[in-house]
Amino acid sequence: MKIALAGAGAFGEKHLDALQRIDGVEVVSVVGRSLEPTQAVAAKYGIGHACTDLAEALEQPGLDAVILATPTQLHAAQALQCLEAGKHVQVEIPLCDSLADGEAVLAKQQETGLVAMVGHTRRFNPSHQFLHHKIAAGELSVQQMDVQTYFFRRKNINAKGEPRSWTDHLLWHHAAHTVDLFAYQAGPIVEAHALQGPKHPELGIAMDMSIQLKAESGAICTLSLSFNNDGPLGTFFRYICDNGTWIARYDDLVTGKEEPVDLSGVAVSNNGIELQDREFVAAIREGREPNASVAQVIPCYRVLDRLEQQLGA
Numbered sequence: 001m002k003i004a005l006a007g008a009g010a011f012g013e014k015h016l017d018a019l020q021r022i023d024g025v026e027v028v029s030v031v032g033r034s035l036e037p038t039q040a041v042a043a044k045y046g047i048g049h050a051c052t053d054l055a056e057a058l059e060q061p062g063l064d065a066v067i068l069a070t071p072t073q074l075h076a077a078q079a080l081q082c083l084e085a086g087k088h089v090q091v092e093i094p095l096c097d098s099l100a101d102g103e104a105v106l107a108k109q110q111e112t113g114l115v116a117m118v119g120h121t122r123r124f125n126p127s128h129q130f131l132h133h134k135i136a137a138g139e140l141s142v143q144q145m146d147v148q149t150y151f152f153r154r155k156n157i158n159a160k161g162e163p164r165s166w167t168d169h170l171l172w173h174h175a176a177h178t179v180d181l182f183a184y185q186a187g188p189i190v191e192a193h194a195l196q197g198p199k200h201p202e203l204g205i206a207m208d209m210s211i212q213l214k215a216e217s218g219a220i221c222t223l224s225l226s227f228n229n230d231g232p233l234g235t236f237f238r239y240i241c242d243n244g245t246w247i248a249r250y251d252d253l254v255t256g257k258e259e260p261v262d263l264s265g266v267a268v269s270n271n272g273i274e275l276q277d278r279e280f281v282a283a284i285r286e287g288r289e290p291n292a293s294v295a296q297v298i299p300c301y302r303v304l305d306r307l308e309q310q311l312g313a
Contacts, residue, residue, distance in 0.1 A: 001025050001281060004057040004087075006078065007069030008032035008041040011092055011273075015067050016045045018274035022281055029057040031070075054078055058085045065115070065284060067277070068092060072173055076101035079116065083108045088115040090280045095294060097172040099305035106294045115283050120292040120300075122181040122237075124279065125272035126263040127253035131239055131246060133266075135185055140243040142186040145221040147178045147237045150229035170196075170209045170225045171311070172304055177235070178223045179213065180292075180300035185239075186219035188299065194307040200227075211307065 001024060005012055008030050019025050029049040032038030042050035051057055058066070058081070065088035068078050076096040082089040083105070095118045096102035109116035122128050134140050153168065168174075171194070183189050197208035207228050213221040237248040238256070245256030251270050253261040267275050276292070283290035 001064050001284065002028045002060070002062045004029040004031065004060060004063055004066045005069065006031035006054050006057065006066060007071075007092070008038050009069065012069040013041065014273045015069055015277060016041070016047075018271065018277045019067075020045070021269070021274055022278055025281060028063060029060045031057045054081060058082065058087060063087060065089065065280070067280070069119075072097050072169065076105050079105045080108050083112050083114055083116060086112070086114070088280075088284050090115075090117045090119060090277070092119040093121065094118075094172045094176045094304075095297065095301060097169060099301055102294075102298055102301040106298050109294050115280070115290055116294045117280050117283065117290045118292050118294060118297045119273075119276055120177065120180045120297055121272045121276055122177050123184055123292050124267075124275040125248070125251050126266040126270050126275075127246075127248035127251055127261075128181060128185070128237075129275075130253055130261065130263055130266050131248070132185060140241040141217065142182075142215075142219045142239060142241055144219060144240040145178075145182055145186070145237060146240065147221065147223045147235065149174045149178065149223065149225045149235040150231060151227050151233050152230050153227040168227075169205055170207075170227065171308060174225055174235075175209070175211055175223060175307075176300055176304060178221065178237070179211075179303050180297055181237070182213055182215065182219075182221040183299060183303075186215040186221070187217040188215060189213050189303050190216050192303050192307055192310075194310055196311050206311075213303075 005015055005027055019027055027047050030038055030042045030047050031051055031054050035052050039050045066082045068091040072094055075091045079089050079091045191214035193212045195210045196206035200207050209225045211223040239246045247254050251272055269275055279290050
């Protein structure tokens with residue numbers, strides 16, 4: 001399977017690392033904003049083609065699929081571009097930063113029948129998978145999720161702490177992880193409320209946000225997000241269930257008493273990005289809908305749209 005990667009930044013390299021561990025996959029092109037650093041990434045991973053134009057990558061001989069790890073503001077338009085070119089596509093979270101754009105990608109996917117998947121990595125982290133299996137087996141149900149998503153990002157930096165060329169967003173990007181995960185673990189969301197703090201004078205975005213959700217099951221979720229937190233970058237999820245409490249930190253899981261949970265055997269890897277990419281490749285090979293397909297995650301973006309309208313009001 002021949003894949004092109006667009007977006008040679010922090011997350012692009014995580015995908016390149018993951019794809020190296022999947023049999024029968026070849027990355028044939030990498031796309032970046034500037035040619036010289038993109039060529040350096042291509043050389044590092046032994047990729048034969050580097051360019052700054054997605055259209056050029058889409059013309060590579062035998063190309064099957066594209067992974068988009070580009071700035072949020074490009075996601076929906078580039079996903080449409082890939083589908084229109086007849087290529088399967090995985091777009092990093094978020095699918096879009098406006099609901100209309102997300103709905104357009106869904107319509108194009110349904111029209112083409114191609115695999116279109118979104119990088120909702122929390123569905124794939126072994127920590128969350130472990131609990132999902134228990135929920136599906138009826139061993140427990142979520143009563144409340146308490147989630148903190150905290151960064152120290154008063155300047156525009158990426159996951160490596162390096163300068164970023166675009167502006168990130170607490171609602172459309174970081175909240176999307178939790179809104180989708182809560183629905184995945186507790187059921188459809190029937191109520192959603194949001195508050196935000198002051199907007200940054202230069203970045204033009206709220207630096208602090210609080211979101212409350214309620215699922216059809218009666219479970220609730222409290223999500224606190226901040227770009228002002230002077231501490232480690234990251235998120236933790238506390239699952240308060242009818243039969244136990246757990247805290248998930250990306251791929252790792254502990255009980256409510258901080259006892260480590262053995263996740264060996266949950267999946268073939270302990271790396272959420274790799275598991276996400278494996279699902280994308282498998283869905284293409286098997287001709288099926290992937291977990292975290294556009295169709296499965298669009299309800300999350302409908303909730304985000306409602307929250308944006310509340311905040312705007």
